[in-house]
Amino acid sequence: MSTSPEAAVRPLPGDLAMWFFILAELAVFGLLILAFAVTRLLHPALFAEGQAALDGSTGLALTLSLLTGGWLAALAVQRVRDDRPRRAAVLLLAALASAVVYVVLKLGEYAHLTRLGLDIEHDTFFTLYWILTGFHFLHVLLGMAILAFLALRCGQRAYGPGRCSGLESGVLYWHMVDLVWVLLFPLVYVLR
Amino acid sequence: MSLTNPHLKFASQAVAKPYFVFALMLFVGQILFGLIMGLQYVVGDFLFPLIPFNVARMVHTNLLIVWLLFGFMGAAYYLIPEEADRELHSPKLALLLFWVFAIAGVLTILGYLLVPYAGLARLTGNELLPTMGREFLEQPTITKAGIVVVALGFLYNIGMTLLKGRKTAISMVMMTGLIGLAVFFLFSFYNPENLARDKYYWWWVVHLWVEGVWELIMGSMLAFVLIKITGVDREVIEKWLYVIIAMALITGIIGTGHHFFWIGAPGVWLWLGSIFSAMEPLPFFAMVLFAFNMVNRRRREHPNRAAALWAIGTTVTAFLGAGVWGFLHTLAPVNYYTHGSQITAAHGHLAFYGAYAMIVMTMISYAMPRLRGIGEAPDARAQTVEVWGFWLMTLSMVAITLFLTAAGVVQVWLQRLPEDGAAMSFMNTMDQLAVFFWLRLVAGVLFFIGLGCYLFSFRQRGRLPVAAAVTA
DSSP: OOOOGGGOOOOOSSOHHHHHHHHHHHHHHHHHHHHHHHHHHHOHHHHHHHHHTSOHHHHHHHHHHHHHHHHHHHHHHHHHHTTOHHHHHHHHHHHHHHHHHHHHHHHHHHHHHHHTTOOTTSOHHHHHHHHHHHHHHHHHHHHHHHHHHHHHHHHTTOOBTTBOHHHHHHHHHHHHHHHHHHHHIIIIIIOO | OOSOOTTOSSGGGGGHHHHHHHHHHHHHHHHHHHHHHHHHHHSTTTTTTTSOHHHHHHHHHHHHHHHHHHHHHHHHHHHHHHHHTSOOSOHHHHHHHHHHHHHHHHHHHHHHHHSOHHHHHHHTTGGGSOOOSSTTOOSOHHHHHHHHHHHHHHHHHHHHHHHHSOOOHHHHHHHHHHHHHHHHHGGGGOOOSSHHHHHHHHHHHHHHIIIIIHHHHHHHHHHHHHHHHHOOOHHHHHHHHHHHHHHHHHHHHHGGGGGSTTTTOOTHHHHHHHHHHHTTHHHHHHHHHHHHHHHHTOSSOOSOHHHHHHHHHHHHHHIIIIIIHHHTTTSHHHHHHHTTSHHHHHHHHHHIIIIIIHHHHHHHHHHHHHHTTSOSSOOHHHHHHHHHHHHHHHHHHHHHHHHHHHHHHHHIIIIISSOGGGSOOHHHHHHHTHHHHHHHHHHHHHHHHHHHHHHHHHHHTTSSOOTTTTOO
């Protein structure tokens, strides 16, 4: 443990506990993705057929909406470090709005698949599709609640330069949510 | 509570003592019936028809659950006033509920032993609201109702204490766990005709207790004892506690699916159960890191070495028993062969002992010297006897686990892996496993001796009051 100033180790943003939590979450998603990849290897034809039923452009729109949200949230952290928490609150609300776009599109896709009878019990591809994206969807909802809370706290000027660990932790969680989707999108929608 | 005890922060914490004492009495009973059954595994007609195997098993498992509940309640009565920084709302209610629960518990066990089970069902009016006859939930409906009444009074008592006092992370996590325990027990009253649905909701009690809300109770008890014996900052300990309970709930709740593989539930549970329960060792591993970290960063040398050993020991043994031995057979393709074999029994023994029996003994080891007015710690000789008890019990339980695992592997080999026609029958397989069951019985006797050491250490206490002499 070096504490000398010249070591200049940049401290980990956010709370260490949040990093542990994110590692645990990534481990669960890692296992899910591994299960998907291995099953695909075993049943290539089934997976190709399932993938053909999905709309790639919807997947792209979902990806863009989450990436936009991540970018806006990162900007919000920068604003707080510059001691402009009110601007940060606006940016976080914009990130929230972009997440709403994701939720609406995703629910539309779920409704469409359900109408086609491609539900969780349809075949192995769709079982894994619903588990993977459904579990991720729940994380998006939790992330949105966190974003709303952070926007509220920024509006109350609760964060500022040097005292934004809580904000960083919350935004870290949101980045984890879009990181996972960035892996899911090519895996589930694109890779043939 | 006529005498004031200088070693208690609040006089009302004393109500924990009868709960702890009675818990240990039931623990002795549990082990005795375990030994009887261990012998019945190899000498089939031992004590027949006085105590048939199914009755001994029912008593063994029910005593386990009830003594752990007494332990949790005692722990809550000790811990909640100290965390809330005020006296317990009503010590009288706590003592009254102690007697209600103790008498109801003893009557139920006597009912199991003295009346044929079907007769007990008739006697207690089971046909009015049939809830009996299901593994672990064999209690007559009237006993179940009694448990609900006791739990409500208990939650009211500690809830009022908490509402009026300081709210800490530890007490809030404990309270959440205890409320969850009471809520999920309500599913024991739901007894659908359809066998698949019956099993489905039965797990909501059994699994969501031991792999859900009980982990919250364990985490908060561990955090409480670690704060006391290491003197590490509360903020640090609480942060760990939050991470541990978050992981426990994420993995444990959906992990229920590993019980839904073969009971007629939808196939999606094969995936959900396998993947989420594969992560269930994580919170237990975090508890190991937590305990060792806090002890390494300790800011004082607590005179109660035995309690510190229990605290570290419970995390390691829980990780092995619940984490590793659980993972061993939790993936659906593996469980297809191992389901309900001796491997399950191995896991059950080390998990229950490591996680829940040991956390209750950690709490008792820490709190008992104070409750008995001896001081922070018992004298050195008593602690030595207690440490002997710790190692004898823990190593014997590890041995039991290894013998049962070996038996399980052979069982799967003979009875499960071969094609239908070639597989050995259940009873013939059991005959092949006799040597493992004899070894298990020997380990069980050693466990009982270890428990004897643990109990004997209480008698030794207080010869030399060490009090706060060691704290410099």
